Amino acid sequence: MAEELRGWNWHQPPLEPVYEIRLPLYQIAGKYCSSGRDVYLNRVEKKSGTPNLAMMRGALFHSLISFLLVRTKKLIYFHGTNYETISRELSGSLSEFMEKHAEAIRKIEEISNSGNADKGEPLTIIDCLEQVFNYEFYSITSRLQDVLTRQPYIGEDSLASQVVPFVLEQQLDGSFLGLSPYLRSDAYVFSEPMIVDLKFGPREPFHRLTTTGYALVMEALYDFPINIGCVVYCEFKNRRLHIQKDFHIINDELRQWFIEERDEKMRIVYDESDPGRAAQCDEKCPYFQFCI
Numbered sequence: 001m002a003e004e005l006r007g008w009n010w011h012q013p014p015l016e017p018v019y020e021i022r023l024p025l026y027q028i029a030g031k032y033c034s035s036g037r038d039v040y041l042n043r044v045e046k047k048s049g050t051p052n053l054a055m056m057r058g059a060l061f062h063s064l065i066s067f068l069l070v071r072t073k074k075l076i077y078f079h080g081t082n083y084e085t086i087s088r089e090l091s092g093s094l095s096e097f098m099e100k101h102a103e104a105i106r107k108i109e110e111i112s113n114s115g116n117a118d119k120g121e122p123l124t125i126i127d128c129l130e131q132v133f134n135y136e137f138y139s140i141t142s143r144l145q146d147v148l149t150r151q152p153y154i155g156e157d158s159l160a161s162q163v164v165p166f167v168l169e170q171q172l173d174g175s176f177l178g179l180s181p182y183l184r185s186d187a188y189v190f191s192e193p194m195i196v197d198l199k200f201g202p203r204e205p206f207h208r209l210t211t212t213g214y215a216l217v218m219e220a221l222y223d224f225p226i227n228i229g230c231v232v233y234c235e236f237k238n239r240r241l242h243i244q245k246d247f248h249i250i251n252d253e254l255r256q257w258f259i260e261e262r263d264e265k266m267r268i269v270y271d272e273s274d275p276g277r278a279a280q281c282d283e284k285c286p287y288f289q290f291c292i
């Protein structure tokens with residue numbers, strides 16, 4: 001791995017930001033608009049995109065997973081090694097989550113039932129949430145049982161770190177690299193330093209830019225190498241939750257690509273130059289209304 005592409009070399013080219021601009025990581029790594037006009041509209045013209053149905057559903061699934069994993073940690077700290085109580089209380093978490101997010105669920109249902117919805121998805125949002133919940137619930141409780149049967153004298157702190165072996169939504173300051181000071185990675189695995197990002201939708205090559213960006217930021221902040229990323233894809237196929245993991249090395253090529261994207265998007269904002277419409281626009285693009 002080239003030394004100059006490690007995050008701790010943020011103070012020299014090519015990592016040193018050329019412009020005094022801070023961009024959120026998702027605007028650099030999200031190449032859904034191939035010309036970068038989404039960034040121009042948002043940062044220069046101050047337009048706000050309208051989240052599409054897939055984005056709304058994805059945000060809810062993200063919240064559910066994060067809610068369950070944090071709840072698991074809390075229950076372990078509260079009930080120690082009492083498997084029965086932890087799993088019983090965790091099993092009741094879905095209804096609590098749905099109550100908390102009733103408004104978002106209602107909105108998604110409303111759009112799904114309207115003529116604008118994607119007809120390819122036969123499952124309701126409630127069906128999907130139940131499937132995500134069941135998958136997570138059984139993964140967590142089987143890990144819990146496994147650790148408890150192997151380690152009879154384990155304490156709650158060690159148990160929590162083995163059952164949920166990552167930091168969720170870690171807050172990171174990306175200013176050194178020209179990124180937002182309030183970044184939040186989906187998950188960071190500390191046993192083998194690895195950035196995990198969760199996606200609900202089809203695979204895109206540029207998704208690896210997100211793990212790369214977070215790896216660079218963590219290297220800049222903590223001075224240790226992060227070489228591995230993993231994008232977890234969750235999709236509903238044939239009425240079932242389908243999960244695939246894309247493990248990848250955060251190599252020079254990805255690092256270089258991330259820096260080029262950052263520099264190009266910073267230039268668009270600094271020069272206030274409209275890059276024009278993308279070669280192909282999807283009407284589900286959050287900024288479609290500003291580009292027609």
Ligand code: SF4
Nearest residue numbers: 033277278281285291
């Ligand atoms: S509608 Fe097209 S040009 Fe406009 S932001 Fe979306 S993808 Fe880019």
